Amino acid sequence: xxxxxxxxxxxxxxxxxxxxxxxxxxxxxxxxxxxxxxxxxxxxxxxxxxxxxxxxxxxxxxxxxxxxxxxxxxxxxxxxxxxxxxxxxxxxxxxxxxxxxxxxxxxxxxxxxxxxxxxxxxxxxxxxxxxxxxxxxxxxxxxxxxxxxxxxxxxxxxxxxxxxxxxxxxxxxxxxxxxxxxxxxxxxxxxxxxxxxxxxxxxxxxxxxxxxxxxxxxxxxxxxxxxxxxxxxxxxxxxxxxxxxxxxxxxxxxxxxxxxxxxxxxxxxxxxxxxxxxxxxxxxxxxxxxxxxxxxxxxxxxxxxxxxxxxxxxxxxxxxxxxxxxxxxxxxxx
Amino acid sequence: xxxxxxxxxxxxxxxxxxxxxxxxxxxxxxxxxxxxxxxxxxxxxxxxxxxxxxxxxxxxxxxxxxxxxxxxxxxxxxxxxxxxxxxxxxxxxxxxxxxxxxxxxxxxxxxxxxxxxxxxxxxxxxxxxxxxxxxxxxxxxxxxxxxxxxxxxxxxxxxxxxxxxxxxxxxxxxxxxxxxxxxxxxxxxxxxxxxxxxxxxxxxxxxxxxxxxxxxxxxxxxxxxxxxxxxxxxxxxxxxxxxxxxxxxxxxxxxxxxxxxxxxxxxxxxxxxxxxxxxxxxxxxxxxxxxxxxxxxxxxxxxxxxxxxxxxxxxxxxxxxxxxxxxxxxxxxxx
Amino acid sequence: xxxxxxxxxxxxxxxxxxxxxxxxxxxxxxxxxxxxxxxxxxxxxxxxxxxxxxxxxxxxxxxxxxxxxxxxxxxxxxxxxxxxxxxxxxxxxxxxxxxxxxxxxxxxxxxxxxxxxxxxxxxxxxxxxxxxxxxxxxxxxxxxxxxxxxxxxxxxxxxxxxxxxxxxxxxxxxxxxxxxxxxxxxxxxxxxxxxxxxxxxxxxxxxxxxxxxxxxxxxxxxxxxxxxxxxxxxxxxxxxxxxxxxxxxxxxxxxxxxxxxxxxxxxxxxxxxxxxxxxxxxxxxxxxxxxxxxxxxxxxxxxxxxxxxxxxxxxxxxxxxxx
Numbered sequence: 002x003x004x005x006x007x008x009x010x011x012x013x014x015x016x017x018x019x020x021x022x023x024x025x026x027x028x029x030x031x032x033x034x035x036x037x038x039x040x041x042x043x044x045x046x047x048x049x050x051x052x053x054x055x056x057x058x059x060x061x062x063x064x065x066x067x068x069x070x071x072x073x074x075x076x077x078x079x080x081x082x083x084x085x086x087x088x089x090x091x092x093x094x095x096x097x098x099x100x101x102x103x104x105x106x107x108x109x110x111x112x113x114x115x116x117x118x119x120x121x122x123x124x125x126x127x128x129x130x131x132x133x134x135x136x137x138x139x140x141x142x143x144x145x146x147x148x149x150x151x152x153x154x155x156x157x158x159x160x161x162x163x164x165x166x167x168x169x170x171x172x173x174x175x176x177x178x179x180x181x182x183x184x185x186x187x188x189x190x191x192x193x194x195x196x197x198x199x200x201x202x203x204x205x206x207x208x209x210x211x212x213x214x215x216x217x218x219x220x221x222x223x224x225x226x227x228x229x230x231x232x233x234x235x236x237x238x239x240x241x242x243x244x245x246x247x248x249x250x251x252x253x254x255x256x257x258x259x260x261x262x263x264x265x266x267x268x269x270x271x272x273x274x275x276x277x278x279x280x281x282x283x284x285x286x287x288x289x290x291x292x293x294x295x296x297x298x299x300x301x302x303x304x305x306x307x308x309x310x311x312x313x314x315x316x317x318x319x320x321x322x323x324x325x326x327x328x329x330x331x332x333x334x335x
Numbered sequence: 336x337x338x339x340x341x342x343x344x345x346x347x348x349x350x351x352x353x354x355x356x357x358x359x360x361x362x363x364x365x366x367x368x369x370x371x372x373x374x375x376x377x378x379x380x381x382x383x384x385x386x387x388x389x390x391x392x393x394x395x396x397x398x399x400x401x402x403x404x405x406x407x408x409x410x411x412x413x414x415x416x417x418x419x420x421x422x423x424x425x426x427x428x429x430x431x432x433x434x435x436x437x438x439x440x441x442x443x444x445x446x447x448x449x450x451x452x453x454x455x456x457x458x459x460x461x462x463x464x465x466x467x468x469x470x471x472x473x474x475x476x477x478x479x480x481x482x483x484x485x486x487x488x489x490x491x492x493x494x495x496x497x498x499x500x501x502x503x504x505x506x507x508x509x510x511x512x513x514x515x516x517x518x519x520x521x522x523x524x525x526x527x528x529x530x531x532x533x534x535x536x537x538x539x540x541x542x543x544x545x546x547x548x549x550x551x552x553x554x555x556x557x558x559x560x561x562x563x564x565x566x567x568x569x570x571x572x573x574x575x576x577x578x579x580x581x582x583x584x585x586x587x588x589x590x591x592x593x594x595x596x597x598x599x600x601x602x603x604x605x606x607x608x609x610x611x612x613x614x615x616x617x618x619x620x621x622x623x624x625x626x627x628x629x630x631x632x633x634x635x636x637x638x639x640x641x642x643x644x645x646x647x648x649x650x651x652x653x654x655x656x657x658x659x660x661x662x663x664x665x666x667x668x669x670x
Numbered sequence: 671x672x673x674x675x676x677x678x679x680x681x682x683x684x685x686x687x688x689x690x691x692x693x694x695x696x697x698x699x700x701x702x703x704x705x706x707x708x709x710x711x712x713x714x715x716x717x718x719x720x721x722x723x724x725x726x727x728x729x730x731x732x733x734x735x736x737x738x739x740x741x742x743x744x745x746x747x748x749x750x751x752x753x754x755x756x757x758x759x760x761x762x763x764x765x766x767x768x769x770x771x772x773x774x775x776x777x778x779x780x781x782x783x784x785x786x787x788x789x790x791x792x793x794x795x796x797x798x799x800x801x802x803x804x805x806x807x808x809x810x811x812x813x814x815x816x817x818x819x820x821x822x823x824x825x826x827x828x829x830x831x832x833x834x835x836x837x838x839x840x841x842x843x844x845x846x847x848x849x850x851x852x853x854x855x856x857x858x859x860x861x862x863x864x865x866x867x868x869x870x871x872x873x874x875x876x877x878x879x880x881x882x883x884x885x886x887x888x889x890x891x892x893x894x895x896x897x898x899x900x901x902x903x904x905x906x907x908x909x910x911x912x913x914x915x916x917x918x919x920x921x922x923x924x925x926x927x928x929x930x931x932x933x934x935x936x937x938x939x940x941x942x943x944x945x946x947x948x949x950x951x952x953x954x955x956x957x958x959x960x961x962x963x964x965x966x967x968x969x970x971x972x973x974x975x976x977x978x979x980x981x982x983x984x985x986x987x988x989x990x991x992x993x
Binding site for chain 2: 266
Binding site for chain 2: 883884885887888889890891892893894895903906907
């Protein structure tokens with residue numbers, strides 16, 4: 002059961018990610034904080050440009066230069082990992098933190114048999130002989146649902162279909178028994194029917210191994226199925242964070258609200274979908290105050306001037322002045 | 336309102352498109368392999384009525400995109416007929432000669448970044464159909480018409496002077512729509528127009544498309560893999576699997592009472608946003624390769640109701656009740 | 671803004687000017703120009719190239735002496751060493767050759783010929799190469815196979831050989847009297863034909879990529895003719911690498927021309943190029959009049975090197991955008 006009283010597995014504190022360019026420094030992720038407990042799935046949702054992938058990359062230590070962590074801390078089981086050397090980070094990557102990326106085609110080296118890639122990763126992090134590692138790899142294949150595991154362990158990536166390849170990638174991510182998995186759009190490139198299979202698999206594995214998962218995606222449906230808690234990101238900040246049920250069904254932040262309502266649903270007959278006018282601002286044009294204010298149907302003067310931090314609303318946290326209880330007039334969102 | 340709504344605008348019969356993916360001649364001789372074909376579209380019939388939106392739905396490799404390409408002439412059919420207002424259509428060269436018919440159909444594409452020529456200004460992009468289809472000979476009118484179109488799709492007149500890279504994905508799709516409208520078409524093929532867009536932008540574009548359809552009396556062929564979007568925008572829906580049409584009916588019937596096992600599995604596989612706690616039943620197996628489709632009914636390896644007839648005999652699309660279904664089990668009233 | 675062409679519409683003149691100013695501003699503001707200013711070697715190469723090329727193109731007005739006007743020559747001036755020698759002459763900065771021609775001026779005039787032949791032949795190569803590359807990439811199928819096989823066969827032969835071959839054929843076909851007049855044209859065609867393959871291949875592969883993009887499909891749906899699509903849609907998008915190849919090919923063409931002239935089958939004697947000068951000077955190299963061959967050689971090296979450096983930089987600068 003997520004959220005027990007032990008300290009969280011992963012803690013991100015006031016993370017700030019910057020990109021220095023010759024026209025000035027662009028802030029892509031601006032002072033976000035979140036945590037994941039062991040055994041829970043945190044969904045990080047947002048549209049393109051919100052900064053969710055960058056957050057995930059910075060946790061694994063794969064942030065591409067010139068991007069850099071400008072401020073904040075990332076703690077894994079209480080130890081800081083954002084300031085480690087390349088060598089130290091390499092040991093953690095794979096062993097303590099596993100990664101699943103969007104495109105299974107490029108996640109695997111096409112020139113090597115999948116078994117070799119698994120064995121290599123296993124032996125890098127665990128002290129096993131070749132034979133032991135191979136047995137472990139075959140077991141993993143069976144666990145992720147790849148039929149004829151003993152045979153397919155010696156196949157090349159191109160011999161697998163898309164869904165099967167993603168299973169191989171999941172096996173690769175799990176093989177050194179990491180406690181945290183960062184999954185960046187793991188089902189986006191897959192067909193709907195395969196998506197369902199992969200989501201089922203991820204959920205089962207997390208339950209059985211007690212992993213924590215950071216599931217980064219723009220697909221709200223996947224989040225609804227999989228996540229325990231959800232963080233909604235907008236223009237590099239967290240707009241709302243809370244349990245999946247609260248955020249999806251009882252959204253507080255006007256952005257989350259608009260987002261949920263703009264998704265078409267079967268059985269939901271409307272002439273026009275609710276739309277949020279405009280688009281997410283580019284990094285060079287982030288508005289002052291609350292970055293959502295130009296598009297927000299409920300913005301008022303304070304929103305243009307001051308940027309809201311996360312504040313408690315019920316059991317969620319929302320970054321919106323509508324919910325500031327110290328205000329004389331409290332404008333209640335729907 | 337256009338009083339011709341309801342008449343058949345586009346009719347497709349026995350449409351087939353094969354692609355030759357054989358290895359080169361020399362390889363074939365040495366390795367003694369025959370020619371290899373991908374049956375992207377393997378015998379399809381349907382009709383689209385004027386003023387309606389007909390959606391083609393299916394997973395990757397089912398051939399829905401190829402059908403779209405066939406309708407606008409980007410591919411020529413290997414077999415079968417496409418009729419537009421009763422007039423049969425040919426391949427690309429033939430259509431260029433019959434430009435007055437070809438100008439009445441247009442296409443919008445999935446990738447907003449590749450749909451616009453990066454070296455052309457937006458006004459030039461939008462005015463291209465006008466110049467070719469010669470709806471007006473007065474070139475000075477082009478500028479005014481372009482600005483009208485930009486306004487219609489929700490952009491500013493100054494945007495005509497800019498280049499595509501200065502716009503976001505959603506805005507580029509609007510430019511593509513403006514370009515499609517410039518030739519005053521009656522029929523637009525939309526190939527996954529919102530799949531590459533964020534959810535909130537998708538809502539804007541879908542609303543725009545519906546609005547334009549209402550105002551201009553457009554007919555859409557909407558191709559998508561997203562069933563929720565299809566539900567929102569369609570009048571009628573066709574479900575494709577491995578190049579074949581397995582079910583075709585109006586929207587409500589298809590979503591409320593799907594008959595074909597594949598349609599039912601597809602609807603079951605959709606994630607549940609209302610979180611009613613319904614567990615998804617994942618579909619077994621994966622889509623086979625279109626090079627070597629299964630014999631008989633293409634879905635039989637994954638179908639829980641398959642019997643011996645399904646393995647050998649290909650089912651035809653039969654009208655039953657309010658729908659058309661290609662399934663032996665449905666025909667035999669087994670399900 | 672005054673309307674220069676009455677009846678044209680003042681608005682269009684203003685628009686054209688505004689567009690070019692806007693384009694210039696964007697170019698100066700761009701990342702390419704930024705990387706240009708960051709590299710001192712390239713800036714130096716660019717300055718050298720620009721100065722050299724302008725000076726030689728304007729040779730008739732810039733050169734100290736009009737060396738190819740026979741009346742101005744004086745055999746008494748022959749074999750004068752460079753000016754810093756005791757028996758040198760300030761008006762002949764780099765010395766004179768066996769006919770009393772000022773070396774500096776001959777270099778300027780010679781470079782002019784070399785450059786003109788170089789530019790013209792590159793232009794020809796570009797037209798043939800880009801054209802064939804576009805057709806090959808867009809049409810595909812047998813046309814593509816045929817053109818590429820021709821290209822492959824041609825690549826098997828060294829460029830010199832092809833140029834010599836073409837030269838010989840032309841001389842064989844043309845009547846004796848026409849040789850002198852036609853020599854320049856023949857030379858341009860020979861070098862042009864030797865160098866088209868690079869352009870064709872690059873343009874072909876870029877075209878094959880562009881052909882599958884949706885904007886080309888959109889143009890086909892509109893009903894545009896394939897030729898119109900190739901020229902108006904595809905060509906602007908594949909011409910980036912062409913510029914890079916053109917710059918480097920220019921250097922190669924100049925050397926090719928110099929070699930052919932050195933061998934005596936290039937430019938006619940009445941319009942010597944750098945190659946001719948090197949050949950003439952070569953005869954006197956060992957007899958002590960070293961300046962006659964050294965300075966034209968140095969000039970050739972400087973010209974080719976600066977163009978090459980520019981081409982290298984251009985390729986690297988354009989690279990991320992070519993992705």
